[in-house]
Structure formats: structure tokens, C-alpha cells
Amino acid sequence: MSEQKLQSQTVQTTGHAWDGDLQEYNNPLPAWWVYTFYATVVFALVYWTIYPSWPFGKGWIGGVSQITYVNSEGETKTHSWNTRALLMEDLNQAAAAQKPYFDKVSAMPYEQIAKDPEMNGFILSAGKALFADNCAPCHQAGGQGVVSFFPNLTDDDWLYGGSYDTIHETLMGGRRGYMPAFGEVLDGEQVDQLANYVASLSGIEHDAGKAAAGNVLFHSDTAACYYCHTSEATGRKDMGAPNLTDNIWLWADVPAATGGEGKVAAIRGVIANGLNKGVMPAWSGRLSPEQIKVLTVYVHELGGGQ
């Protein structure tokens, strides 16, 4: 205690006494610390000059550093430094780097794009990103679709055709698939007969008697299935009527149903209730022509292109 008192007497005070005896010690900072503090002050001043700093009125003091970018409307904007403008600048640069490729895409015919190794590489990467952003929500990441909802783009069956031109047409204008609900015009027995006939077309286990009756009904004007699906039941691409004779099912979830009974029941459901959900939106206003062209080639290369 006494030692402490002795030592404390040797420390300088600020030289002022409050209330008679209240004094304050003066312990100076080490010099390097003080200089570091001054250095940070200088740094702050420089920083304020360059970058946005103080709130001022309704805005803020922007600083001298500026970023110029082109916004989505195509207007050139100059703004004091901010991260959003920085992002726009980055996006502009990325777009500029992509441009020569997109230019080439719009100048080249489809077949040539697909055969050029460099362009093919571009399609694979740019197409993948475009597909993931715009198409994957329905058609899934790999284009495999969802049975009963969205068509599989990787198989070799196409509702509207799998050539470059038809894929392009589908992308530009969209599609709307429709089938009337035959449960409203036919009785249950007739629907069952039709379902058995459709099952027989692709070799699914079925009741031969009912299928024979269904065959007649299919080609009659009562049900008039052949209007759209054709009398060979191979479908019509101009109206998106599916081929009923192959192994691919979009609407009736036949692959997942078990046993002939179940599979026929799945087909029966579609015939009775019809369809009004095969809607593909039009992309012409939403994506640029080059982007749609990239997607056309990309989808064509998913495996099913014709």
C-alpha cells in the first residue's frame, strides 16, 4: 500500500484539481500509438474523399470514385461508387465477353453450331445456365421432366416434334395441350374399353375382349379418338397429340403403376378426366432471340433431337 502510494506520486497529473483534491493522472500514450492514430485519421480523410461517406440531406456524400454502367434498359449511368453499380459493371463485362459467342450463334445455322467444337462448348455451358434459370423449374435440371406434369426432353418422343425448327417454334410461341374429358360423353364401361385398347397398343397386360371393343370405339365417331391420335394411334405432332403406341408416357403414370390392372386404371383416369394442363409459356418476349437459339440447340442435344 505504501509502496503503491509512493509510486503513484511520481506519475504526472493533468495539473488540475477538482473539489480541492480530485486529480487526474496523465499517462501518455506510447508515441508509435499516437502516430498510428494520426495515420488512421489521414486514412479516413482519404477514404471519405474516394468513397461514399457521410449522410447529407436526403442522400449522402458520394466521393470522387465513380462507376459507369449500362442498365437493363440500355441507358448508360454514372454513379458514385456502390456495390450495386459495381455488380452492374461486372455484369456488363460478362455480357461483353459473351457477345462474340452470341453473335456467332445468331449468324450460324443450327447444324453448324452443333458440329463446331468451340460453339458446342459454348452451348453446353451457356445453355446449361439458361436452362437452369428458365426451364428447370418445370422440366427439371437435366430436362427429365415430371410424369403427369412436364414432358421429358431427353427421350426420343416429341409431342410437337424434335427438329431444331419445331423446338424453336415451341420455345418462341409456347404450347397448350388439351384433351377433352371423355368421362362426360362416354359411360364408364366405354372408357374402360378404350383404356384396355390403349394398353394393348404398347404391349401392356390387358383384357383382350374389352380391348377389341375399345378398338372399335377408338375408330368410331362416338369417341373419335382417331381425330387427333390418328387411326394408327401414332399421334399428330401438329396438334401435340401423343403417340399411344410407344413406351413413353407423359400424362398417365403407367411406369409407376403396378400390374396390368393398375396401368389400365392410370390410362382410364386420363381418358375420363381429359387434360387441360399441358401449358408451355411463350419465351419470345422474355429471352433474346440468341438466347432462345442457344436453348434450342441445348434442348436438341439433351438426347432426343431429331
Add this chain to the structure above:
Amino acid sequence: MQTGLEDQLGLYQKRIPIFTRSVKGRFRRFKTSVLVLAYAIYFLLPWLPWSRLDAPAQAVLFDLPGRRFLIFGLTVYPQDVIWLALLLFIAAIFLFFVTGLVGRAFCGYFCFQTLWTDFFIWIEHKIQGERPARVRLYRQPWDREKLVKVGGTHALWILVSFWTGLTFVAYFTYAPQLVVDFVTGQAAAAAYITTGILTLSTYAAAGLMREQICTYVCPYGRFQSVMYEPETLAVHYDARRGEGTLGRAVVRAGRGIVVERRRAEGAVAEERRRSSLSAGQRALAERNEKGFGDCVDCGLCVQVCPVGIDIRDGLQYKCISCGLCIDACNTIMDSFGFPRGLIRYDSEKNLAAATPAPPRVQWKRLKTIGYGVALALMIGYLGYSVATRGSFDRAVNQIRQPLYVVLSNGDIRNRYQIRITNKAAEDQTYVFSARGIPADALDLGNFNEITIKPGHSGLVQASVRLSPAVAANTQHFELVITPRGKPAEARSEKVRFDTPGKRP
């Protein structure tokens, strides 16, 4: 507790400047040869020409924009990162191995901090003179002589530092072009920044901070102690021999021999200085009889030490094991005709033994042998891997979304993405075939073959289509990639084939 203004503690301890005395001897010679060799390699290697088809004619070039390292005839791509990992492993294990045997050999002879510091001290010595002259200069006020000498030293240091930095950059770009561009202001910003940083850091580390890097900055100096064992050879002062029972004693030349007692009281002995060995031995016997050790307390071992320590205080963490104190002491011992080796490479165990054997490297220990075996295995594998690497890299990935597609006629199709990286020095065309599936099952779409530039990668989409019956019996097949015209370099990959019924 308050501290008074008078005795305020400093925030850091001021460095005590070290002026090393130069010395001649075995270890000095070894250090000098390592320095010359290392500098020759480091400074000249970027200038070694090597003719190449597609790259600048430089034997060692780390081509970062091209994403490849060109090392003489070898081209290393990022895919070979395992080699780098192995190399680092080997370096680490080698360090542990050597440290367990002979202590901090890396620190004392090979570390670039030691090499550059050594060179900078040599410059200082050449300009400012031997230790006493440098101490005098240090104490002297800033007159013309001091300004010229100290200024000249620093200027030379900065010049060496600059060339060190520029040489480093020269490993990453064509050296002759770099020097021209650097002078004319055409070089890349990265070249200026890197050279600048390296110039400053070399100057600071080897010129200004020196032993403080080893003592305060370098982590290795701190953890090396765990690698020492009692059998490890290290620079030791033989205290038993040096101190005797009464301690060290100075030999004063000229006025006979005055032996000053250091450790014990009372006894003052007289001897005559002799130069011949037998005379030395007699003198030594006399000293020892009186109880004094062999150390004549000349302090030379302290004066030559680049980290400014006294090895006679025992092995300490600051010692970088440079061996200069051994040279110094041997010089003194020789001049008195005393036997050499008062300071020597020896092991703690041997020094403590009742009758110390001649020091030798002791490797028959589990740890050392373990490190040795690990080292041999890794070097063997690295050598094997470099020698047998293929001319291309490949990755065959099955597309998993979807794993399989059922086609309209019931066939099953799987798709694969093949990525090939050409590691050869020229353009190469690759062709594909499959084994274990029908010949027509493999479909490569638009690209039946692909030509890839050296160092580049290419992608090919392949699909395999099998009828349900074949698919049911196919779990795997082999995809064969063959560089056209080089069937010996063909490589095959085993890949999966998925069908609807099969569960992985």
C-alpha cells in the same frame, strides 16, 4: 501497480545490434559453397534457354495465364496438383528426418533467411570492415565517412533485394522480355507490385531484421525443439571440458600468462604461451591440473555468432546451428595447440556420458527409421507417378439427371460426359470406343473424335443405348479413349450403366 515515469518500461525491447566477426573454417567453407550454389541456381535458372514449340524458350517457367508449369521437359498442369502435395509432404518429412539426426541443418545452412542475411553481412563486411571497425563506425557520429559507408551498404542491399525480387518474377514470365518491359514501364502491374514487395521484404528481413526473423517471426525455430532427441547431433559447448572445476580462464599474451578465475575463487595460475602442439598439450595439462577448463574465454564464439548468443550457455532456441562458433573455437584451439572440438557437433546423451565417445550420427531409432521409410516411399511414388503419367487426363462422368431414359421402343439410354485434357506438347486427336457392350451401342453425336490443343480440355457427350434384354445384364462397361496414332497410350475407364429396375 503504477510505474513511475522514470522507470517506465519500454513497449518493446530495443534490438542490440550484432556485428559478426568473420571466421575461417570447415563450416564457413560449407556455408559459402551452399550460398554460391543456391545463388547460382536461383539467379541464373530463369535465364536458361530451352526450346519449346508453344511456349517461350525458358527452361523453368511458371506459366500462370496458361495454367501450367514448364519445368525443363516436363509440363505440369493443375490436374497434377497431387505432385505438389507430395513434394510438400516430402519436404516436410525430409525436414523432420534431418532435424532428428543433425538438428537445425536447414536453418543454419540452407534457409533463405540465413543465406540472404549471410550475403548481406558479407556486403557490410566488405564496405565497413571487420567487426571492430563496424563497431567503431556504429558509435561514431554521422560524419562523411559514416554516411558514405552506411549509405553504400544500404544501397547495395537494396540493389540485391531488387534483383532478388525481379528474379522471382522472372520465373513467371519470359525473363529477357521482362527485364526490357520492366525498364520501359511495359511490364504487368503484378510484376511491379511483386518486385516491389519482395525488394522491401528482402531488404527488411536480411538487412534490418536478420536474427529477429529467426527469433520472433519464424515458427520453425520454435517447434524444432520437439524434433530433437537426446541422440540428435547439435552444436554444443563441451562444458565439462571447457569449464573444468574452477571455470574458464583467460590467457593473456605478452606479460606471461595471467589466468583469470571466473567460476571459483582464489587461484591464479601462470602459464606461458606456446604455439607448438606438444607445448600446447603441456600448457593444457598444467591448466587442467590447476582445475581450469579448456575455454580461454576469448569470446570469439560469441563474436562470430549471427544471432548474438553465447553457445556456452547451452543449447538455446535462438541458435540456428550455423556452426560458425565451431570454426571460431577450433581456430582458437589450434592457435594454442589445444585439441579441437571444445565446441562441436555432439549429442546431449553423449555429452552427459561418463566417457563421451567420438560424436557420430545416430540413426538407429524408431522415429528416424520411420521418417526414412516414409521418405523413400513418397519419393518412389512421386518418381513413379511422374515417369508413368499418361499423355492426357480423362474423366468420364455419367449424367445423373436422369440416370437413364426409356426410349419409345423400350430401349434404355444412359448419357456420359467425357472431359479430356491434353497434356502432350502438340495437338492431339482422340477417338472413342467401348468394350463390353454391342459395337453400335455407343453414340458420340456430332463428335466422333475430338482434337485438343496442348494444355487444353475438351468435352464430348456420349450416349449408350441398349435393348432392355442387354441392359438388364449390363452393370458396367469400359470406355476406351485412344490418342489417334498412339494405340499404346490408350486408356480405358470403367463406367456404370443404369436401368429402371436396377437399384444401386
